[in-house]
């Protein structure tokens with residue numbers, strides 16, 4: 001499992017070397033290598049079943065159901081966000097945010113995190129009183145309240161409607177600009193990857209088929225010619241026909 005190299009790497013750096021992960025006789029990742037610099041925002045694209053979640057779960061240490069070997073070096077302070085918010089329904093919003101936070105000022109930090117995600121004043125609500133988008137905001141607050149050096153996100157906006165998804169993109173970019181964690185975002189959505197990330201990886205048959213640096217300003221528009229060029233490169237690599245994409 002996670003091997004700490006004892007200060008050899010910069011805070012926030014992710015290193016994966018010769019990672020093997022599979023289920024039964026089937027290898028999903030077979031000798032996989034990856035390096036992500038501290039503070040990089042990386043999106044991971046790939047067809048369904050290409051192993052994106054398998055990789056993310058390995059980095060999160062949540063893959064006890066998988067077989068494998070290899071070296072994983074991730075920051076000690078990591079948080080994970082999933083497609084569903086996974087809030088405890090019997091705990092109020094603030095209690096969900098500070099769950100597991102062992103600090104004397106947990107209450108204040110939880111309130112500050114809720115304010116950062118636009119939910120000031122909602123700390124006493126129950127999860128089922130919130131919309132899907134608001135629940136994902138709580139999940140983001142819970143992930144960030146511990147000030148992680150690495151944020152792992154597995155299709156965090158996949159279940160949201162298009163407008164809410166765009167608002168969440170703005171929020172995530174804002175939070176990233178403020179806190180600068182290393183981010184690995186798994187997504188199916190090429191536009192989401194190019195909008196949010198500074199580097200896009202495309203996983204194919206257990207290896208990185210494309211490693212694309214996104215050289216765009218923080219304020220991005222789907223109308224920028226360079227945005228469209230990145231989009232086209234990635235769609236082509238995914239094998240998506242133009243008329244479909």
Ligand SMILES: Nc1ncnc2c1ncn2[C@@H]1O[C@H](COP(=O)(O)OP(=O)(O)OP(=O)(O)O)[C@@H](O)[C@H]1O
Pocket residue numbers: 023028046047048049050051052053054055065188
């Ligand atoms: N717990 C499991 N037991 C057996 N096989 C699994 C398990 N989890 C994943 N797999 C298999 O591993 C392969 C990779 O799955 P993974 O979920 O990593 O893909 P993915 O790229 O995240 O797909 P999607 O985009 O559809 O979420 C798939 O063939 C899947 O069926």
